[in-house]
Amino acid sequence: MKPLILASSSPRRKELLQQIRYQFTIRTSETDERLEPDWSPEDAVIHLSRKKAEAVFSLHPEAVVIGADTIVVVDGVILGKPFDRQAAKSMLQQxxxxxxxxxxxxxxxxxxxxTSFFNQTNVQMYELTDEEIDRYLDSGEPFDKAGSYGIQGLGATLVKEIQGDYYSVMGLPLAETARTLRSFSIEPLTHD
Structure with a gap:
């Protein structure tokens, strides 16, 4: 069986793959994450995941490599990771x-x-007061997350409901990823 490499420094993606018992290593490589302004969100997120996978695969052609990227979209506008506190606050207000x-x-x-695919989940936020947003910003959690929140942490208190795959919101749609890995002859461990 070929080695499996996760081309991501995301602790959430690492935890998710471990949760479903895959044996893998983590390798990352710098990639250009600029997007063309005319790309749809779907094209953008596939492009970013492919760039990450290609960068690591070029260094490890003997492996099966997973690249992933998560974006938040509101009114057709992509919200990336905030570059400072004011950007994070603005995103949460949006x-x-x-x-x-x-x-x-x-x-x-x-x-x-x-193989490339994407998963889309609809998320409804509660109405947030400035005090709630400031308290969340004070936690430090929003600053490395697309859209300035993480559903698996304190950000869960901001979310009213979701329609779709919870794990995709965390950063990796587990069921679809596992099924796709099977087509590459990669299986999870059956026991510890």
């Missing part, structure tokens, strides 16, 4: 009381084939 989409793109590649 999301307050509104429905938005979280898209996670995944690319899996080996020397024999490549």
């Amino acid at each position: 999301l307050s009381g509104r429905r938005h989409q979280v898209l996670t793109g995944v690319t899996i590649m080996s020397s024999l084939k490549e």
Whole structure:
């Protein structure tokens, strides 16, 4: 069986793959994450996941490599990771009381084939007061997350409901990823 590499420094993606019992290593490589202004969110998230996978695969062609990226979209506008506190506050104000989409793109590649897919989940936020937003910002949690929140942490208190895959909002749609890995002959461990 080929080695499995996760091309991501995200602790959430690492935890998710461990949760479903895959044996893997983590390798990352710098990638250009600039997007073309005319790309759809779907094209953008697939492009980003492919770039991450390609960068690591070029250094480890003997492996099966998973690249993933998550974006938040409100009114067709992609919200990336905030560059400072004011940007994070602005994003959370935009999301307050509104429905938005979280898209996670995944690319899996080996020397024999490549597959890309994305998963979209609709997320409804509660109406947020400035005090709630400031308290959340004070936690430090929003600053490395697309859209300035993490559903698996304190950000869970901001979310009213989701329609779709919870794990995709965290950064990796587990069921679809596992099924796709099976087509690459990669299986999880059956016991510790």
